[in-house]
Amino acid sequence: MATSQTGPAMNEGPNPPLRRRFSNAERASLYLAADGRCSRCDAELQPGWHADHMAPYSQGGPTDVINGQALCPTCNLKKGSKPPMQLRQWQRRAVDAFYAANAENFLVSATPGAGKTKFSLHLARDLMQRGIVERVVVIAPSDNLRVQWADEASAAGISLYPVAPGDIDGYSKAGYVGCVVTYQQLLGTGQDLLRRAMRRPTFAILDEIHHAGDNKSWGDALRMAVEPAVHRLCLTGTPWRRDATSPIPFVRYDVNGTVAVDYAYEYGAAVADGVCRRIEFHAYDGEARWTDPARVRRSTIEENGKSDVSVEFTAKLGANMPEEDVSAALDTVYEPKYAWMPSILAQADAMLSEVREDVPDAAGLVVAERQWLAQGYAALLEQITGTRPPVVVSDPKADPGSRLAKQQIDQFRKGTGRWIVAVKMISEGVDIPRLAVGVYASKTQTPLFYRQVVGRFVRTRPNEEINARLLIPAVPELMRHAREIEEELRHQLEIAAQEDEKAQGEGGASTGQGMLDFRTPLSASESVFDRAILQGAEVSAEELAAAQAKAQELGIPRAYAANLVPLLRAQKTQEEVSVAAVPQQARPAEIPHYRREKLLRQEVETLARKVAYRRKIQPKDINIELLRAGHPKRAKATVAELEAMRQTLAGWMGAS
Incomplete structure (x- = not known):
């Protein structure tokens, strides 16, 4: 019974x-x-x-x-009940590479927004299902990310407990298969508590592993804490240039003493696959005036033994100048009371309005150098928009608890507000996909920091076809970083197109200088658009204005104007050749035709990958569908046939 x-x-x-x-x-x-x-x-x-x-x-x-x-x-x-986790192509390849390596330590470098968290949790669950491990621990760089990892793990069916500072019972809490802690928490007793929690076979995920090299104590504590783990997955979204002279735990170094990555998925590949947004870099010049008594005294005393504090310095941002002058010029133009920043913020807000015509909740982020400057920018944006944006202090040293910052970021992520201002940056890994326009107002010029900021704007959402925009000072070093990123993208798109055509043919952390106490900014001119960097090429102010006029003529939102520049260039070149050519010389006309064909092939390739990504199928399956629809193989297609192919793919995008 x-x-x-x-x-x-x-x-x-x-x-x-x-x-x-x-x-x-x-x-x-x-x-x-x-x-x-x-x-x-x-x-x-x-x-x-x-x-x-x-x-x-x-x-x-x-x-x-x-x-x-x-x-x-x-x-x-x-x-509802969640379907099995669907992996992107790069994530599947990374999982295969992990098992093929069969190593205790495995380093993955994947561009921000590509899905490192999802990949890691899938691998963790798979290792548990195979009986290789019984527990999972995650070490993250900030309090905000500790909670975010726990939430993502829960959504993936893995119960991880986010251990708060001072909670000695959270490392082995009943009812959970593991925990999430920060690198900071491993100092002191935290390393022993985590080590003890690994008495059963454990998989350790070390998020943004380069933080373990910030200071020796963090690295030593991490090494002690997770040494018992069966496997350690090291993650980074940003390349770093730290070598074997300042080693990071559980990271391999090659014979030259540089870090060895086991699997890499860079920005160019992510854009080519439709995983990340393309980003436009808009550089703005301007003139700065300032005085620096300390520097004046040095120079005048060396010359004639006298001191003269009345000398002023003047420089344009785009000019080649000593690093000391770059720092002083940026200090000056970043002052809210001078004309440069108000004009930059006004132009950025106008760009955001254009994007919001297509994406109503699109948002902007200003990355500020200091808290008092951030408050000034918030006041300027309030004058421009009528609403004061939140100011987030995400520097752990300035806000150890980060509780207020987390609440502000969470509210902004879920809301529809236009702008948010952050001191230095919004922490790595913070996912705000609606960010579409950014203003870089930091003095830091290192590629590590610059790419971290870029990573805030590349995340995609379904049914959005927009380019993100980052407004930067026309400082040569920042321009160089932008060119490098765009060159990576251009190179990767060409590789993807070549590989796909081949398949068809076969049948199928420095923080920058601080402000000097005695330096006095005097004035800064309004910002002047200098150039944009898009798809590996520089776009002049005149070209961008012409593209915006053409977009308006075609009924296309101005937010997409930069996409028209390569096409307008090709048309202009063809017109110039036609006018200059004589009847006996028809050969030169083939050059712009080839450029146009190359442009179309890249565009068709990108569209095909985006359609495949939305349908959750392989790009080769889209190629098969194109063949069935009557289109030829791209390797043999003419310009007219490529244009027809593009139109078909655009229709499929709209129906996806």
Whole structure:
């Protein structure tokens, strides 16, 4: 006879059945913990709200407040049962490379926005299912990322506990298969607590591993803490140039003493695959005037033994000048009270308005050098837009708890506000896909920091075909970084096109200088658009203006004007050749024709990959569909046939 599972009988036997429903007391706790708002959409909870398991009950998630969340009915029904995790092509290849290496340590370098977190959690779950490991630990660089990793892991069906500072019980908390901590927490007793939690076979994920080289104590603590792990997956979204003289734990170095990456997925490949957005770099020049008594005294005393504090310095941002002058010029133009920054912010907001015509919740980010400057920019944006944007201090040294910064970032991510201002930057890994326009107002010129900022704008969302824009001072070093990034993209697109055509043919961290106390900024001119860097080429102000006029003529939003520049260049070259050519010389006309054909091939290649990405199929399957639709192989297609192919793919994009 079956016995009823109510009352005391539920506690009988060694393995009583798990309780599915939250009690009234637990529901009250979840409601209060969420401040009466839905944990997903932030809407005010109404009668009938749902108490939901974060780690699904069907997958063994406990009915406990530590595994619960308060959701509105709409969000809970949308959540539903999650389908198996679908990996992108690069993620599948990285998983295969990990198993092929069969090594304790494996370093993956993938561009921001490519999906390192999803790849890592898939691998963690696969290792657990294979019985290779029983537990998972994640070490992240910030408090904000610690919570974000725990949330992402829960969505992937892995229960990880985000250990708060001072919580000595969180490292081995019952009901979880692992934990998430920060590098900072490993100092002191944290390293021993984490090491002890690895008594069972453990997979360690070391996010943004280059942070372990920031200071020796972090690296030593990390080495001690995760040494017992069966496998250690090291992740970075930014290339760094640290060599073997300042080694980072669990990272290999080649014979030349430079870091050896086991699997790389760079920005160019991510854009070619439709995984990341393309970014336009808009450089602005301007003139700065300042005085520097300390420097004047040095120079005049050397010349005639006298001091003269009345000498002024003047420089244009785009000019080649000593680093000391670059720092002084940037200090001057970044002052909110002078004309350069107000004009830059006004132009950036106008760009954002253009983008929001197509993407209503698109947003902008200003990266400021110091907190008082950030407050000044917020005041300027309030004058421009009528709304004061939030100012986020995400530097861990300035805001160790980062609780306020996290709340501001979370609210901004879920909202529709236009602008957010951050001191230095919004932390690595913070995912705000609606960021589309940025203003670089930092003095830091290192490629590491620059690429971290660029990474804030490249994340994609479904059904969005926009280019992100980053407005930068026309300082030569920053321009060089932009060219390098665009050159990587251009090179990767060409490689992708060549590989695809071949397949068809076969049948199928420095922080920069600080402001000098005695230096006095005097004035800065309004910003002047100098040039844009897009698709590996520089675009002049005149070309961009012509493209914007053409876009308006064609009924295309101005936000897409930069995409027309290569086409207008090809048309202009063809017209010039036609006018200059004599009847006996028809050969030169083939040069612009070839350029146009090359441009079309790249555009068709990019569209095909984007359609494949949206449909979750391989690019070769799109090529087969094109052949079935009557189009020839791209390797043999004429300009007219490529244009027809582009039109077909554009139609498929709209239907995806």
